[in-house]
Amino acid sequence: MDQAPFDSQSAPAAPVALTPMMAQYFEIKAINPGYLLFYRMGDFYELFFEDAEIASQALGIVLTKRGKHLGEDIQMCGVPIHAAQDYLKKLIALGHRVAVCEQVEDPAEAKKRGSKSVVKRDVVRLVTAGTLTEDDLLPARASNFLAALSMVRHGEADFALAWADVSTGETAVIDLPANVVADELARIDPVELLASEATRMALAENHVILPAGLLVKVDPDLFDSEKAAERIVGAFGAEVVDPSAYSRPSRAALGALLAYVLDSQKGTALALRAPTAERVAGHMAIDQATRSSLELLETQRGGRKGSLLNEIDLCVTPPGSRLLARRLAAPLCDPTAVNARLDCVSALLDQPVLNERLRTGLKSVPDITRALTRLALDRGGPRDLNAIGAAIGQAGDLATRLGQMSEAPQGLVAIGKALSEAPQALAAELRSAIDEEPPLLARDGDFVRRGYDNALDAERALASETREVVAALQARLIEETEVKSLKIRHNGVLGYFVEVPAAHGGRLLEDPHREQFIHRQTLANAMRFTTGELADLEGRIARAYEASLEIEARIFNRLRESVLANTDLLRATADALAELDVHAALAHLAATRNFSRPQIDNSLAFRIEAGRHPVVEAMVAADGNAFVANEADLSGTEAQGGGKLWLVTGPNMGGKSTFLRQNALIAILAQTGSYVPAALAHIGVVDRVFSRVGASDDIAHGRSTFMVEMVETAAILNRATRRSLVILDEIGRGTATFDGLSIAWATVEALHETTGCRALFATHFHELTALSKTLSRVSNHTMKVREWEGDVVFLHEVAEGAADRSYGIQVAKLAGLPEPVLRRARQVLTLLEARSSGAPTLVLDDLPLFAHQPPQQMPAASADPLNDMLDQLRPDELTPRQAIDILYEFKKIRDAARRS
Numbered sequence: 001m002d003q004a005p006f007d008s009q010s011a012p013a014a015p016v017a018l019t020p021m022m023a024q025y026f027e028i029k030a031i032n033p034g035y036l037l038f039y040r041m042g043d044f045y046e047l048f049f050e051d052a053e054i055a056s057q058a059l060g061i062v063l064t065k066r067g068k069h070l071g072e073d074i075q076m077c078g079v080p081i082h083a084a085q086d087y088l089k090k091l092i093a094l095g096h097r098v099a100v101c102e103q104v105e106d107p108a109e110a111k112k113r114g115s116k117s118v119v120k121r122d123v124v125r126l127v128t129a130g131t132l133t134e135d136d137l138l139p140a141r142a143s144n145f146l147a148a149l150s151m152v153r154h155g156e157a158d159f160a161l162a163w164a165d166v167s168t169g170e171t172a173v174i175d176l177p178a179n180v181v182a183d184e185l186a187r188i189d190p191v192e193l194l195a196s197e198a199t200r201m202a203l204a205e206n207h208v209i210l211p212a213g214l215l216v217k218v219d220p221d222l223f224d225s226e227k228a229a230e231r232i233v234g235a236f237g238a239e240v241v242d243p244s245a246y247s248r249p250s251r252a253a254l255g256a257l258l259a260y261v262l263d264s265q266k267g268t269a270l271a272l273r274a275p276t277a278e279r280v281a282g283h284m285a286i287d288q289a290t291r292s293s294l295e296l297l298e299t300q301r302g303g304r305k306g307s308l309l310n311e312i313d314l315c316v317t318p319p320g321s322r323l324l325a326r327r328l329a330a331p332l333c334d335p336t337a338v339n340a341r342l343d344c345v346s347a348l349l350d351q352p353v354l355n356e357r358l359r360t361g362l363k364s365v366p367d368i369t370r371a372l373t374r375l376a377l378d379r380g381g382p383r384d385l386n387a388i389g390a391a392i393g394q395a396g397d398l399a400t401r402l403g404q405m406s407e408a409p410q411g412l413v414a415i416g417k418a419l420s421e422a423p424q425a426l427a428a429e430l431r432s433a434i435d436e437e438p439p440l441l442a443r444d445g446d447f448v449r450r451g452y453d454n455a456l457d458a459e460r461a462l463a464s465e466t467r468e469v470v471a472a473l474q475a476r477l478i479e480e481t482e483v484k485s486l487k488i489r490h491n492g493v494l495g496y497f498v499e500v501p502a503a504h505g506g507r508l509l510e511d512p513h514r515e516q517f518i519h520r521q522t523l524a525n526a527m528r529f530t531t532g533e534l535a536d537l538e539g540r541i542a543r544a545y546e547a548s549l550e551i552e553a554r555i556f557n558r559l560r561e562s563v564l565a566n567t568d569l570l571r572a573t574a575d576a577l578a579e580l581d582v583h584a585a586l587a588h589l590a591a592t593r594n595f596s597r598p599q600i601d602n603s604l605a606f607r608i609e610a611g612r613h614p615v616v617e618a619m620v621a622a623d624g625n626a627f628v629a630n631e632a633d634l635s636g637t638e639a640q641g642g643g644k645l646w647l648v649t650g651p652n653m654g655g656k657s658t659f660l661r662q663n664a665l666i667a668i669l670a671q672t673g674s675y676v677p678a679a680l681a682h683i684g685v686v687d688r689v690f691s692r693v694g695a696s697d698d699i700a701h702g703r704s705t706f707m708v709e710m711v712e713t714a715a716i717l718n719r720a721t722r723r724s725l726v727i728l729d730e731i732g733r734g735t736a737t738f739d740g741l742s743i744a745w746a747t748v749e750a751l752h753e754t755t756g757c758r759a760l761f762a763t764h765f766h767e768l769t770a771l772s773k774t775l776s777r778v779s780n781h782t783m784k785v786r787e788w789e790g791d792v793v794f795l796h797e798v799a800e801g802a803a804d805r806s807y808g809i810q811v812a813k814l815a816g817l818p819e820p821v822l823r824r825a826r827q828v829l830t831l832l833e834a835r836s837s838g839a840p841t842l843v844l845d846d847l848p849l850f851a852h853q854p855p856q857q858m859p860a861a862s863a864d865p866l867n868d869m870l871d872q873l874r875p876d877e878l879t880p881r882q883a884i885d886i887l888y889e890f891k892k893i894r895d896a897a898r899r900s
């Protein structure tokens with residue numbers, strides 16, 4: 001094996017000719033720019049130079065030095081082979097990409113070329129976040145997409161996005177105009193995104209910023225649409241996929257995706273499925289801001305817990321959870337397709353005993369899509385074969401159960417058919433061949449069942465017979481030497497040997513035993529010998545073992561081939577299992593959470609009775625409280641000019657955000673094919689949902705909160721259609737009162753007059769409620785509160801009419817604003833209200849600040865009340881929402897003081 005790549009003894013301090021190994025290292029490094037090079041040295045992967053610095057810091061491992069280059073120390077760190085997987089996982093999670101460079105010849109071969117020759121090495125795999133296949137590197141319940149974004153200029157730029165989960169083989173592509181690129185990226189949520197610099201810049205001109213953390217800038221050549229056609233045919237076969245069926249941008253995106261995956265696998269055949277061509281209009285458009293505001297798959301803080309998905313995901317298999325997440329990210333727009341899904345849920349809901357049995361059966365079905373990919377990439381092991389065998393068996397059982405269903409809907413019939421076609425003969429073969437608990441790797445052997453292969457059994461018998469031979473030999477040697485404590489033992493260094501206690505060792509060194517026993521080792525208490533007979537035995541055992549390993553490897557490969565020959569059937573089985581899991585889970589959800597079936601059609605209806613927010617409901621229930629269900633009716637018709645717009649007023653904390661969001665979530669759940677948390681829901685399919693709720697809670701990156709709010713409002717006004725559902729919360733709040741009010745006013749008018757979409761608009765500008773008099777489809781609604789001894793009690797109930805006031809001061813009191821501040825605020829409010837109603841009244845200056853305060857409570861600094869308030873605030877005890885509300889109070893007081 002090689003020594004150090006860089007010879008520390010002979011490395012001079014000045015520029016030098018490279019040692020052969022250094023030359024090899026640099027050569028490999030140069031063709032893999034952007035990757036940390038894991039350079040195989042014996043039992044370690046070693047990293048050098050900057051790679052070593054990066055890895056040692058990222059992994060918390062020691063950085064050492066090995067030799068010199070150009071007079072400088074060479075930094076080095078290493079990870080042992082057996083732990084490499086864990087280190088890789090950490091590096092990938094931190095966004096690094098790794099090139100794994102192995103020794104690709106036997107060191108003995110290298111020696112033959114001369115003593116100074118270097119063992120050949122080559123990169124066998126590029127490991128990146130988007131090209132992983134190993135279970136322990138992947139999240140079980142989430143997809144892991146690699147995406148490639150292409151641009152083909154036709155005067156105006158046309159884009160396409162291709163994406164694949166390399167671990168499951170799922171592949172898809174979609175043509176996109178520039179203005180939906182960001183939405184689609186948000187939906188697919190890739191872990192790695194390939195694009196050229198030109199594409200990145202063209203999108204930036206369109207105000208679409210590609211996520212820097214995921215972006216891998218690749219050579220534009222990778223996107224050549226002509227080469228792409230060849231790659232597509234090469235990957236899937238001309239008889240399976242016709243490249244000309246895709247648009248030029250789609251071909252280019254697929255071509256780049258395939259090239260990158262192929263390169264990462266270094267020549268291993270691809271295990272991707274023929275790409276599905278998706279259409280933008282096929283699913284509900286939900287932009288990034290809406291996804292984040294509605295916390296569909298993850299919360300705004302980034303975790304899955306607290307998201308809608310987490311609340312509704314009762315799937316019992318990881319592929320089921322992955323499918324549900326994908327469906328929730330892309331609800332359907334075709335009522336027929338939605339209803340077909342709902343029919344499956346309804347049928348299972350109607351048969352709870354069957355559904356429970358199906359779920360119990362599904363629970364033990366292994367994740368075969370990933371096992372199949374590993375086998376295709378020759379990275380699989382006997383456990384993958386077992387998983388596939390078990391899953392096929394389960395699929396058969398589940399098909400039988402489904403077959404017992406009376407009047408199954410079309411969707412379940414199709415699932416049952418796919419399950420019944422699972423290749424049972426293959427499963428029987430796998431079951432008869434592989435042990436129940438095999439080792440991870442085929443090369444470890446001992447996984448084929450006894451009785452499966454005669455030749456293998458014969459070799460194994462030889463190996464085990466030798467055990468008996470050893471015992472017999474030991475007995476004979478005891479007799480011959482008369483050393484009763486003589487033992488035949490085995491270890492890795494000596495192989496088989498004879499061991500006697502030290503006290504008897506001398507006897508074997510003398511005649512007549514001297515000839516037979518060759519001394520190998522003297523220990524404190526024992527002496528060890530070998531004999532010719534033992535060496536012979538050793539050889540026989542080793543040969544038998546080698547032979548059995550070889551036979552097992554042949555069996556493994558044959559079974560692997562049989563599995564791969566059934567790839568299409570197995571994928572269909574896996575798809576059907578995942579889909580059944582999703583329907584069964586949604587039926588279980590509907591039953592346990594009291595959801596009902598939504599009525600979905602092509603109308604412009606949006607009528608929800610007793611609607612609930614599934615996540616807040618669970619949260620409130622955990623505190624022992626009941627969620628207050630609310631109705632919403634935004635239904636309209638073309639003849640009326642579109643849907644209705646509800647203006648919702650009411651205090652902070654009154655439940656406006658919850659109410660607004662729950663209606664968007666109900667629409668999304670319904671079009672996903674799920675029952676919904678409402679007593680009744682009638683929804684004409686929604687083509688886009690826009691939700692801007694609580695934007696001021698977000699810390700805007702680089703743009704002020706108000707700017708973000710305006711950019712997002714602009715997007716809604718430009719893109720919403722009559723079929724859209726728009727949910728807006730406190731538009732215009734982040735600027736001066738009159739500017740904000742005017743913007744909010746004009747926005748409501750535009751939504752009503754031009755867009756005609758169904759909309760919920762929450763606001764603190766009570767002036768807006770006057771619009772209901774002039775705009776026919778605008779109506780006023782309010783969150784009910786009850787005042788009790790000066791305090792406010794939130795009823796969380798939506799009622800007709802407008803709120804007469806905002807209860808800001810009462811809420812500020814709940815938030816713990818100091819009493820002097822509250823008192824002063826009440827005075828100011830009274831004055832302001834009186835002034836705006838035109839009543840002759842005192843001016844602000846007439847009122848002494850904090851009048852009636854005893855002097856000790858109101859120190860001299862009260863000339864600057866804002867300062868005083870700040871002194872008394874306890875920021876740590878405030879929620880962001882409370883803090884913002886207090887800030888608004890501050891601004892109001894300051895503005896009022898300025899004007900008066």
Ligand SMILES: Nc1ncnc2c1ncn2[C@@H]1O[C@H](COP(=O)(O)OP(=O)(O)OP(=O)(O)O)[C@@H](O)[C@H]1O
Pocket residue numbers: 616620626627628629650651652653654655656657658659694796797881
């Ligand atoms: N329908 C409901 N039933 C029971 N509790 C509710 C309901 N709606 C909201 N709540 C409770 O009230 C809290 C505040 O609700 P929400 O954030 O929707 O109020 P808001 O009016 O939007 O306030 P803000 O304007 O300050 O964001 C929720 O966290 C929840 O605990």
